[in-house]
Amino acid sequence: MTRARAAIILAAGQGTRMKSPLPKVLHPVGQRAMLDHAIDAAQGLGCERIVVVVGNHSPQVRAHVETRLGAGAVAVQDPPLGTGHAVRAAEQALAGFDGDVVVTYGDVPLLKAADIEPVFGGAGVTVIGFQARDPGAYGRLVIEGETLVAITEAKEASPEVLALTACNSGVMAAPADLLFPLLAQVTNDNAKGEYYLTDVVELARKAGHPTRAVFADEDAVMGVNAQAELAQAEALFQKVQRETFLAAGVTMSAPDTVHFAWDTQVGGGTVIEPFVVFGPGAVIEGGARIRSFSHIEGARVASGAEVGPYARLRPGADLAEGVKVGNFVEVKNVTMDKGAKANHLAYLGDGAVGAGANIGAGTIFCNYDGFNKARTHVGAGAFVGSNSSLVAPVTLGDGALIASGSVITEDVPADALAFGRARQTVKPGAAAVFRDKAAARKRAAKGV
Template identity: 45%
Template sequence: MPANSSRSLKAPAYPSRTCLAIVLAAGNGKRMRSKLPKAMHKLAGRSMLGHVLSAVAKAGADKIVVVVGPDQGALEAEARLIVPDVELVIQAERRGTAHAVLAAREAIAAGYDDIIVAFADTPLVQPETFSKMRIALAAGETAIVCLGFEAKDPTGYGRLIMKDGVLESIREDRDANPDERKLSTCNAGLMGIAGRHALDLLGAIGCENSQREYYLTDIVAIARAQKLASCALIVQQDEVMGVNDRAQLALAEALMQSRLRTQAMSLGATLVDPESVTLAYDTTLGEDVTIEPHVVFGPGVEVKTGALIRSFSHLEGANVGENATVGPFARLRPGARLMQEVHIGNFVEVKASEVGAGAKINHLSYIGDASVGAKSNLGAGTITCNYDGFAKYRTEIGEGAFIGSHSALVAPVAIGAGAYVATGSVVTRDVLPDSLVVARARQTEKPGWAAGFRQKKRKS
C-alpha cells in the first residue's frame, strides 16, 4: 500500500494492518443556509472536515478517500490542506450512504485490512474511538463494527437491534416497528468493515425501503445472513453528534471548547474563568500559563511556560515566550513572536514582528513588520508605518533602544542599539546606535495670539 503523507498525524499503531478511511462529505447541508459546503464550517478554528481527517489519520489510516458531490472544489482544497495526498471521488447521484461508500470502490478493492467509514459532519469523534473500532476488527471474528450511543430521546435515530449482546441489524426510524422504536440504543452511523468482506457485503445492499435508497446500515443484516459477526461499540452521545444546522454547530463548538479547556488545564495551564476563554484546535499552553477571562485564541498560537495573558486579548498565529505578559486588550496577529519576559500592554497590536527578551510595549501602539531588540522600551502611541499603499517595509529597532511616546517610525528604517528617539518624532532615516534623534518641529509661542484670534472671530 502507498504510504500516506498524513503519517505525521498518527499514533504509531497497527504495524501489521492496513487501513482505508472513507469520509462521506457529499451532503449539501441545506439547513445551514450557507453558500459554504456544510463540512467547511468551522469548530475551534478548523473545518469539520479537517477535524474528521485529522482523527482518522491519527487512528492509523494509510489511505484516506473523501466522497464529495459535484462542483465542490472548496472541499477538495480543504482536504488537501490537511492530507496532501488525499483521494477525492465524486458521488454524482445521492442514492444513500452505501451508494456513497461504493464511490470509493477502487480504493476498497485494493485490499486494506480495515475500512473506516466516517462522516464529515460528525466532527467530535476522537482518534481513540476510531482506534477501538480497528482493534475490534483486528480480533478476526468481527466483520462489522458500528458506533452506537444511548439516546435520551431516540426519535429519528436508527436503532441497534441486539440479541444476547450480539448486533443483529440496524433499523432506520422510519422503517422500525413500534417495539423497535422503544429501543434507546441508537446508531451513530460510523462504521468499521473488515476489508476482505467489504465489496461482497456492500454489493449485496438493496434499496427496498421507504426512501428507495441504499442504506449502509443494511450491511449488518447482510453480514449476519452470511454468518459473519457484527458488534456495537457504545460511546457518549455528544461524541457522535451530527451537525446539520447553525444551532447544532454552536452546540458542537461548545462541546469542542469544553474538551479543549479541560485538556489545557490538565496539562498545567490556569484558566481563571474557563467558559469565557475560546481556544483553537491547536492552541498550545505551557505549564503555569495563566489565562484571564475573555481571551480568544485563533489557530497557530503557542504560549510558553509562566506567561500571563490578560483579559480581552486576541491572539492568532503568534508565539509567546516564557514569563511574558500580554494585555489586557492586546492583539497578537500572525507572525508575532515574543521572547521571554516581554511586556505587551493594553491596546497594543503586534503583527509579523519579533520582540526581543525583556522588551516593553505597554500602551496604545502598533508594531508591524518589525524587529524589536531586547530590553527596548517603546512609549505610548508608538507606531511603525509599514505600508505605503502598495508594499510592506520593515522597521529594525536595536537592543536597549528607547522610543519616546507618540513617535512614528516610517519604514524602511533602522534604529540603532541604545538610541533614544525623542517624544513625538517622525523618524524617516536610520538612527545611529547610542544617539538622540529629534524629528519634530521646534516649538514656538506667540503670547496673546489666542485672545486676539477669538476677538477677531466674534467681530466677524
C-alpha cells in the same frame, strides 16, 4: 500484526439546513473546518489511504480536500443516492487496497481517533453506537450478547425496539474485501429509493460474518446539520479544551469566557483572565499572563511575558521572557526580545525589538508603502518616544533615543538621539486674538 487501514469520509451532503453559502463540512469548530477534524482523526488512526466523498455541487469542498490530501483523495458521488451509494463511490479510489476500511463523516467534528480505534480488529462488520439521552429518531442497535443483530430505523421499530437507548452513529468498519462485495448487494427498495450503508449489517449476518457494536460517548458522535447544532458542537469542544487546560494547571477565573482554537497550546502556570480568544497557532508557555479581552493567533508568548488587556497578537508575533504588550497594542510578525515593552496604543508590524527596548504610546511601525512590506529593527535598550512613526525599512541602534512625535525615515546609530519633527513656534497672546476673531465671525454669520 496490525492490518493496513483506510478511511472513507462522507462529505457529499448539500447541507441545506445550514442556510449558508459556505458548504456544511467547511464550517469551523474550534476554528478548524469540520472536515479537517475528520481527516485529523483518520490520520491519527494511521490510515494509509484516506478518501473523501464529495458532491459536484460543492467545488469548494473538493478544492479543500485536494489542497490538503491531493487529487487522489477525492471521490465524487453524483447523483447522491444514499450513504451506501456514497461509500461505493470511493471503491475505485481504494482499488487494490487490502486492509480494514472505516467509514466516517465530515460533519462529525468531535469524533477523535481514540473513539474510532475500537472498530478495528474484527473479522466482520463493526459499527460505533452510543447510549442516547433521547433516542428519538435515531436508528436503534439490537444487540444479543456480543452480536449486533440489526440496525432498525425508528419509524420501522416495534415498541420494544423503540425502548432501546443504544443508537447507531453511522460509523462503520469492515475489511475492504468484505465491505465492497456486501455493498454491491444493497438495493434501493425503500421509500426514499436510496442505498443505505446500514443494510450491510443484515447482509453480513446472512452471509455468516460477525457483526458487532462498540460504543462511544454521545457527544463525540454528534453530527452537525444546522447552525444551532454547530453552536452546540462548538460549546462541547470548548468545554473539553477548558477542562484539559484547567487540569494541566492553567488558571482561569472565568473559563466559560475563554475560547480556544483546535491547536492552542498553553503551559501550566499560565494565568488567563476573562474574555480571551485564541486563534489557530497560539503557543503560550507556562507562567505567562494573558489579560482580559486579548486576541492571540499564530503567536508565541514566553514564560513571564504579559499580554493585554485589549491586546492583539497576530501571526509571527514572538514574545520572549518578561516582554510586556499592553492595552490596545497590536503586534504582527515581530520578535520582541527579553524585557522589551510596548505598554499601550502601538502598532508593531514586521520587524524586531531588542531586549529591554521601550516603545512609547502611539508608536507605529510604518511597514507598508502600498506595494511592499519592509522591516523595522529597534535595538536593545532603545527608547522610542510617544507618537513616533518609524518608516520601514529602518534600523535604530542599541540605546538609541527617539524624541516624541518624530517621523524616522533613516537609520539611527547606537546611543544617538534622533528628532524628526518640525520646530515648535510659540506666539504670545495669539490664542486670545484667534478666539476674538472666531467669535466675531460666528456672530456675523448669525446676523447678530
